[in-house]
Structures are given as structure tokens and as C-alpha cells.
Amino acid sequence: MRFRDSKLNSFLKNSSKNGVFVIFMVIVVVLAILTEGKSIKPSNIVNIMMQTTTIGLLAIGMTMVIIDRGIDLSVGGVAALSSAIGAICMTRLGLPWFLCVLIMLVVGILVGLLNGFSISILKMPAFITTMATLKISQGLAHYLLGGTTIFGLPEVHAVFGQGDFLGIPVSVWILAFFTVLGFILLKYSRFGRELYAMGGNPKAAWIAGINVNKNRILIYVISGFMASVAALIITSRIMCAQVTIGDGSELDAIASAVIGGVSMAGGEGGVLGAVAGTFIIVMINNGLNLLAVSPYIQTAIKGTVIFVAIASDVLRRRKELRLKQ
Amino acid sequence: MKKKFSILLVVILMLSFVSCATESTAEEAPAAEVPAAETAVEVPEEAAPAEVATDVDNPLAGKAVDEDGNPYLLGYVLNETSSGWNTAGLGYIQSLWERAGGEFVSFVSDYDLNLEISMMDDLKQLNPDAILVHPSDSAAIAPAVQTAMDEGYPVFAMDMAVTGADVNSYIHIDQVMLGEACGQYIADNFSADNPAVILEIAGGLQQSGAQQRMEGFHNIIEPLDYAEIVQTVDTGWSSDVAFDGIQDAFERNDNINVLYSHSDFMMQGILEGLRVKGKLAPAGEEGHIVLCSIDGDPTGLQGMRDGYIDAIAEHSPVLHAAITVNVILAELYGQPYEADYTLPVTLITPENVESMDRWANLPAGEYDTWPVLAQDVFPIPSR
Numbered sequence: 231m232r233f234r235d236s237k238l239n240s241f242l243k244n245s246s247k248n249g250v251f252v253i254f255m256v257i258v259v260v261l262a263i264l265t266e267g268k269s270i271k272p273s274n275i276v277n278i279m280m281q282t283t284t285i286g287l288l289a290i291g292m293t294m295v296i297i298d299r300g301i302d303l304s305v306g307g308v309a310a311l312s313s314a315i316g317a318i319c320m321t322r323l324g325l326p327w328f329l330c331v332l333i334m335l336v337v338g339i340l341v342g343l344l345n346g347f348s349i350s351i352l353k354m355p356a357f358i359t360t361m362a363t364l365k366i367s368q369g370l371a372h373y374l375l376g377g378t379t380i381f382g383l384p385e386v387h388a389v390f391g392q393g394d395f396l397g398i399p400v401s402v403w404i405l406a407f408f409t410v411l412g413f414i415l416l417k418y419s420r421f422g423r424e425l426y427a428m429g430g431n432p433k434a435a436w437i438a439g440i441n442v443n444k445n446r447i448l449i450y451v452i453s454g455f456m457a458s459v460a461a462l463i464i465t466s467r468i469m470c471a472q473v474t475i476g477d478g479s480e481l482d483a484i485a486s487a488v489i490g491g492v493s494m495a496g497g498e499g500g501v502l503g504a505v506a507g508t509f510i511i512v513m514i515n516n517g518l519n520l521l522a523v524s525p526y527i528q529t530a531i532k533g534t535v536i537f538v539a540i541a542s543d544v545l546r547r548r549k550e551l552r553l554k555q
Numbered sequence: 556m557k558k559k560f561s562i563l564l565v566v567i568l569m570l571s572f573v574s575c576a577t578e579s580t581a582e583e584a585p586a587a588e589v590p591a592a593e594t595a596v597e598v599p600e601e602a603a604p605a606e607v608a609t610d611v612d613n614p615l616a617g618k619a620v621d622e623d624g625n626p627y628l629l630g631y632v633l634n635e636t637s638s639g640w641n642t643a644g645l646g647y648i649q650s651l652w653e654r655a656g657g658e659f660v661s662f663v664s665d666y667d668l669n670l671e672i673s674m675m676d677d678l679k680q681l682n683p684d685a686i687l688v689h690p691s692d693s694a695a696i697a698p699a700v701q702t703a704m705d706e707g708y709p710v711f712a713m714d715m716a717v718t719g720a721d722v723n724s725y726i727h728i729d730q731v732m733l734g735e736a737c738g739q740y741i742a743d744n745f746s747a748d749n750p751a752v753i754l755e756i757a758g759g760l761q762q763s764g765a766q767q768r769m770e771g772f773h774n775i776i777e778p779l780d781y782a783e784i785v786q787t788v789d790t791g792w793s794s795d796v797a798f799d800g801i802q803d804a805f806e807r808n809d810n811i812n813v814l815y816s817h818s819d820f821m822m823q824g825i826l827e828g829l830r831v832k833g834k835l836a837p838a839g840e841e842g843h844i845v846l847c848s849i850d851g852d853p854t855g856l857q858g859m860r861d862g863y864i865d866a867i868a869e870h871s872p873v874l875h876a877a878i879t880v881n882v883i884l885a886e887l888y889g890q891p892y893e894a895d896y897t898l899p900v901t902l903i904t905p906e907n908v909e910s911m912d913r914w915a916n917l918p919a920g921e922y923d924t925w926p927v928l929a930q931d932v933f934p935i936p937s938r
Contacts, residue, residue, distance in 0.1 A: 265807075274806045281799050376920060377642025379794075379854050381823050392831050467831075468794045470823040470854070473637045475795060519803030525760050525789030 249546055250490045250506045253539045257510055261517040268520050269513070276399065282505070282512045283401040284309075284460040288483035289490070289504040290412045291453030296487050297416075297429040298449050299496030300349065300356040304341060305483060307367030308457035309476030312337040313464060314371040317380040317471030320387065327384050335458045341367055342454020346447030364480070372473045381470040391466030401463045405505070408456065412501035421445060429496030486511055489539050510539060614927050614935055618884055619657025627887055630683035631661040632674050634691040634715070638792070638820055639852040641689070643914060643922075644713070644872030648687070650922035651880045666691045675699040679708065685883045686710045693718040693763060709886045713879050714872075715764065721894070723886055726879045728870055728898045730764050734771025736868035736900050737815050737847035741782060742775055744845065744865075751782035751813045751845075754804045756797050756825055758817035760789045768817045768849060785811065794824030801828030816848040819855030819867065826863055837862025838905075851903050853915045859908045867903040873914040874898055877928035885936045896932060 261269040268274060288305050295302045312334045319330035345363055348354045393400040416422035424445055427435040436442050457476070464475050490507030492499025514535050518528045619627045629652050636642050645661060652659045660681060664671035671691055676699070678686060686708050690696035697719030700710050704720065712725045745751040753776065758765035769787070776782045785808050788800030797816075801824075805811060816825055829835040829844065836842040839862070848855050851869040858864040878896055885892045903913060910916070917925050927935075 268806060277802045277806055377636045378639050378919060379823060381854055464795055467798050468824040468827050470794065472794055474793045477793065516803050519788065519800060520807045522786045522807060525757060525787055
């Protein structure tokens, strides 16, 4: 049986690009078998989609940052700070809900702006800068919440995390919207082309007249903004604000992007892969829960699967590179 | 020019964050003084017993000063201030100590073991009269505690033990008993005709507190032939993870009719998770899922008032704080006290949820208005 000109053949030929989708399919099939079909029940698929939204949103922003050879460790802190300020506005200050939502988004933009300026204009290293803003935002969230849980958010706020439209959760629509937007931005806009050029060879990009600083600031603003959108969904799901919101999510977002084919060396990858990477992480979590695997071993299993997924992808790319040479 | 402008912008952004934070907190909780970050240190400029006028209002007045009228300094090293429990405990101890005329300083490690050990050294530089610890890890803190004790500092542990060093006194509740209280509630309310299918929402299972709450619950449930724990979800004390765990667990087993949560801290995620799954019904309505939890924080009490939570094993920071302060005073007066105080477990139910004995019914953050708790485990010592 030959697939020389078939779509399947073309898909396999481009396995380096599509590797994440192959891994995705393998995990879907394996989990479907192990859970006796529970993992592919429509209700569980909706459940997985819902769980993908917050990390998926962070991964979209993170993808752009990593394509530019950067890193944004502050996203978890931004989510916590945005949640805390939003919840305080909604409950203690009694501001109109819509205004509070806007304020939450502005918080993310401001932290992103701080990151972007520090990294592009002041030439501060991204790793340390975003680690510092992670601490600043987490610390402020901690201070504002004072160790308490703020609950009693207005019911309308549940729309993002608990509402649905045409049978699909609103949060999934939000993720889909930003995924498409991110895809178009990277694939078809001037900003996207410039971003890949910056990631591929920053010096050449600068010589070619690309406004590297402006683009870099924009990237971190987008990342901060996505973190505050994620905060919107998290607070809407659990209808409260806690300092633990977003804790460690930056690492999940980075893992999602890398699993999805975004190269840490920059200049490579896209949001579709990153979102698929998020699905992989969430499916592993979900599968382990459906299988009632002991919580003591779950983290190690998750880590192993992520390790194997990335290693197999890297090895396949290396093999392809050798074949090309 | 560009560079100067950007530095200016960065500074403005930072200042706006700080001023925003200061304004809203100041408005809402004027009495609460919670350390902002892991290395926060607070040394009050002056002790503040002045707000309490008489000995009747303030039975602690003048208790934390020596014969010459110098205030005793109490140093407190604790693992986190993310939870309502720890925040309330810290705020109340500080308030009691200051009402007694003493000075107070606190260090928060945010579960950084290295930092916590360094904090013990930092604290000794202030030459405190007593040291109180609520460690991240019982064993890891032990060498630092032992060193401090060898140097002559009295050291007390609250809520979490120090294993490997004999602290002066350990004031705590038995975490295993908290789990057992919930287990017993389930044992008493289910039977062979009405078996319990249980989902356990665990805290951070890498921590001994969560492990002990698990152990206690399992001790009671596992021998029963009419109750089964079908799944345990490790949330790492996160509401968001609890929300997801609820979704996954009900996908696997739709017959779950009991939830056991290691803490009210995850309660909001649990309740919203049940709501999204169409499983949230108050007690007395069809489809109600029996819910037992631990701590008794404001989220938990509200959940009980709404009819969603049936029982809570109370873990009171107020009781811990009141006894701890009295025991430390006894040490400073050279009076005898026990090496271990294990506090009783109270089960909160709808019948007693409104009692002012519930720590979460006290006005949040306003520690100076909280009464000096009268308890008979270890009353305020006389000099």
C-alpha cells in the first residue's frame, strides 16, 4: 500500500511540524483504551477542553515570547494579582462588574509593559526580569488578599468559566478565539513575520530595519494580557480569589509550548502546536484521574510522559535534519 | 533619553502597584498587619496595649513585660501566610502579645526550607526572649531549633511538630484526629442500606498535615464494609485543581455521594466544581452530596450556612494562639507547663455554626477586636 501522494503521506513527511499532533493522537488512543472509553465520552471531552483553557491561554502568550528567544515566568503571578485586584473591586469596592473585568485585563497589560520595557529598552535579562515581576505580582496579591479567600463574586462573573454557548463552554470559545487570533497574527501579519525573524536571528532582524524593541514590548504585553484573561476564567470557575491562583502555571505554559514544537532557541513554532501541547498535558492529568492513579505517583508519571513526548520530538527533528544534510 | 524615560516609566508603574495595594488594604482591614512577602519583618515601634482600657477588657495587660517594665520580644517563624488559618493565627498571636505589652516580630518562609533556617539565625540577631515556630517541615527545622535551644533560647512549636529537637512545648491539634472526626461523621450517617461512595479531596500530600488528615480519615473508613474511598485527588491546596479534580472524578464515577476535603481552603473550587457538574444540592434536597471538611474557615462556614457542607472538624488558630501565648508567658515567669498540649477537636454542624466560639465568625482581620480567649487548657498565668 503506497501513500506517496496522499495527505497522510504528506502529514508524515512533515512529522517534525506535526509531531505534537501524532503524540496527541497516541495519547488519546492509549487513554481511551485504558479508561475503557471514559476519556472520549462527550462529557469528558468538554471537561478536558474546559481544563485546557487557562494553561492554553498562557501558552499562546508564552509561544510568542519563546519564539523571540525570551521567557515569561511572571504569568502565574499576573494571574494571582489580576484575580486579587478583580475580586477586591467586585466585592469590597463594589465597582461595576464590567469595570472590574477591564481592570483585571489592564493589570496584565501593565505587568507585561513593565516586563517589555525592562527587557527591550533596559536590556535586562528576560529570565531574571520576569522572575522579579513574578515575585512582585505574587507578593502584591498576597498582600492584598492577606491570606484570605475572597468569595461572593457577582453571579454574572460565572459566565466565563461556567457558562456555555451552543453547548460548548464559554471558556473554550475564548481559547478558540485567541488561538485563531494568535495563529493569524503569527502566520499572516507583518508582526508575525518580524517575530520569527527576530527569533531566528535578532541581529539580522535589526539590520533589516525591524523595530525589535517595539515588537518585543508588544510580545510581553500580549503575554501579560493572556495571563489576565486566564485569571478571568479561573476566578469565574471557582468564583473566588486566592493567592495560590496561577501558582506554577508558568511552567505548564512553557512545557505546553515546547511540547507543541516551539523551540527554546527561538524562531520556530506556533500557537496551534502550543495549544495541542496544552491538550496533551491536560489529557495526561485527566487520564490519571480517570484511572484513579495514586496521587503519590501522578506527578512522576506526568513528568515522564512530558519528558518522553519532548525527547521523541527532538530525536525525530534531529533525524530529519541529518537526512536533509 | 529613551533610557531615562523608560526607567521613569518603570518606577511609575511600580509605585502605582504599591499605592494601589496600600490603598485598598488600608480601607478594608485597618487592623490587619500581615507580612507582605516571605522575608517580611515587623517590629512595632511601640507596644499597643493602650486601646484596651482595663484589666477586665484586657486580662493580658502588662503580662509581657519584665519587672523593670521592659517588653519581652517574641519572635515567630512560620511557613506561610497564604491560608486564612495561618494569617488569623499570626494576627491573633501578634495582637495578644502586643496587648500584653510585649514586642513581636515575624518571619514567613513561604515553604522555603533554606530560608526558614536562615530566618532562625536572623531572629537570634534580635535576641528574642522566646521563639515560636510553625515550620514547613518538622525534621528540616530541627537542627536550627536545637542550635537556638543550645544557645539558651526557649523555643515553642505551634500546629506543626519539630522532630529531632525537644522544644519547650508543642501546642497543636492532632491532625489525625481531625481526619478521624470526618471519618466518624460518615460512619455514623451511612449504613449497609445506604453505602458511602467517597471522593477525597486532599491537600498537598507531600506535607505531613495532609498525610495525617488522610490517615485519620482512612483509619475510620477502611474497616467499614459500607463505605469506600473510590478516589483521592491531590490538589496541592489549590481550589482550581480541586475544581478540575471534581470534574474528572465524576466522569469516572457518577455514584459518588460523599466528599471529604482536607481543608476549607479548597472549598470554593469544590462547590463550584459540583455546581458545574450539576451535583450541588443543599442538604435535604435530592442529590445532595454529603460533604465533610476541616478547618472551619469563613468559606467553610458559609458553605454550611448555604446547606452544602454537613460537618467540619474545626482547627482553630484562635485556640492555638491563646494557649501558646499563655505557655510562653509561663516560661518567661519560670513557671511549670507541659511539653505537649493536644487540643480537642470540635465538630461544626449546622447546629453550632453560628456560635461565636467559631473562630471564623470573628471579624476578619480585626485581630485587636477579638476577645482574649478564655480557655481552660492553659489559663493566663499570674506572675
